[in-house]
Amino acid sequence: MKIGDRIRSLRLVKKMTQGQLIEGIASITYLSKVENNQTQPTDHFIKKIAERLNIAPDILLEQTPDGFAKKLENIYDHYWKHDILSEENLALLQVQVNETHVNRSFLMIFTTLIRYYFVGFRLHEAKFIFEQSTNIINVYDSSIEERLYFNYYLICGKLLMDLHMPLQANEYLLRCESYVAGADDQDRAKLYFSLSIVNQQLNEDKLACLYYSGKSYEYQKKLGDSNRLAMVLFTRAIQFHLVNQPMDAMNSLREAKACYWDQDNPNLHAILEYSIGRVHQVGKDYDQAITSYMNATQLYLKSSFKEKSIQVHKRLIEIYIEQKEWKLVEEHLNQAQTIAMERKNLYYDVELDILQASVYKHQAQEAHYEKAMRMLIEHCMELEYYYHIKNLATEFGAYFYNKQSYKKAATYYHQAFHAEQMQKSHYSGLLGKNHVKLT
Template structure:
């Protein structure tokens, strides 16, 4: 950041006009040229301006802080929670003394990822809004990080189309910013593949997953390689290439055993259970789901998904004692996790296991289905609109049945079009 830009930054920070700063020192037009870096002022003029601003002009060399930012970014990239917190405390104590807008914007951009790592999903909203206002002054390199982290944030909020748009821009600025870090590229491609899976764009998801996998293999990052094999398994399962899916699940399982990664083993068992469920091998599916739970003590969100899967399988078998046991645990856990999506699904099965009546109809029409529609989840909207439509068919309310079955078909068509 040049001297003129720093003068302008501190003037605006103190809410002074150019005339107020310039009076008795130099002309307003000359100050304007200095602030716009169109001319170089004498040391005497700079000293007088700094004195009026009440600052000591910081040195141009901010290499120490830049190094700290680089280290902080690496910790964030590798999900190193403790190191990320330590470095945040280090840089945040110095940032108030910084008048370099590039460094200040770098700090804000890295804070997006930092809050995501800490599972604080409120703070990034205001930061992203601020950076969007400052977007014109961001370098191509900073635009890469902004779009990457903003895409990461949108993904955590299930805003997958928005996430994908940000990540497309990140890929563009990765090239323009001349970023040569393969680990950054691998992480970007992994984020893209995760997002594309959610958008059901499986061919593209497979492409980016394989690109990311090759990069991580070259970096000997076994944990991420295992995660990508699992993701590829999901992609191939969804396009009905079951043998290829199983191959990737086996790779994920083998790597996770070797590196002692129990959560991933739990997710592999979860996906194998889903495969068996698709093939109507319900008892085998239940066995995989129960085994999955053995590995998920430390991940309540993932545990919630498995419990819901068990509820669905026990409902198919009409084994209501076991269903109610898991249903009770699932409702409690979804409330603790503030996961409204899963909570509504558990409540639907609670009604189904007990009594489908007017209260069920009201719940579906005023709470569950509007929520699935509002959050833009066509899969759940299709599944549970069909559930309600079938209920109305059974009680011979054919007009209502037709309405909700049509709603389900529209949602299914949207899924096919994604």
């Protein structure tokens, strides 16, 4: 990686335009030539650019600094324990992505960067670094410590969940579980909580998600983290409703509300209000659900990730469809779609399009419904969303059957059956992999 590439890479990381970086130093034309490696910058220029980037000049000058392996080890361990990564160390890791390193070093570099961007809600950067990592990291290197693989698979799985890629998230989390011996109790609790959420989405047998949330609950109770314990309990309350165990759901809800969680943190408070709403919604207590969802919406708007409010709008849309409050359905659908447009190039929100199709169906707009469903199934096939394909194709088959269009009905019923087989095959394969470490 040449010096121009390093300057450009770090400028983009800091979200600076060429004009912002070069102001008062030189011309944009000169910077463009440097970044394109058409001219060799002067020492004075490098010093001024490093100051503007708030880094040491050596980061721009050296391919791999002396003692980098030891420094990387310290950066990695410190960040994983304390969640602190200085601007200079971030810049150092960012430029080292494109240098030559042993597999172990790459694993620490990529894990740290993915986690840093993910925790900072910078999903575009996290996704880009994750995709780079899949082309560079050798996952079959048996000489590397289990904890390094565990940390890498865990953060990748959590990222894929936020990118609305549950099948891929499940794959990474199951790989992570095969290295659980290298993790501490806090990270084991995080893993099992993530697995419970993914299984809630993908697995027909909802007892599987309760199994994983139960393991997370055991670890969190032992650790005494009331914030995370409340989150697990709210989730278990939802899952108990899904398996028709309302008494257990209410017990989990009561225990969660009794936790002394941090209500002054708007991010956390929003998530927990959303979870309370989900418990009431699944339990058919719509008035209480709406109250909690509206609280969550207001909190998300004050928090650092307003896009999370899309989930609240989706749940409100479901309730208002049930109540045939079409004006409110349209209002929340428009709000969700407006926010989702900002993330359209990052991930495909299948749930939002399913809700739109559902609105067309309930309002007897058959032409719009049929077009929306065909496009939905095509998108899901491209993304291998077998769970959604099965449900959508089954619904579409029933729709055509009721219209006495039996040939089309048979086509979609067959597609649903095929998707179910593919889902079972893929899931069984992942479970099989989980019992054999990647060596």
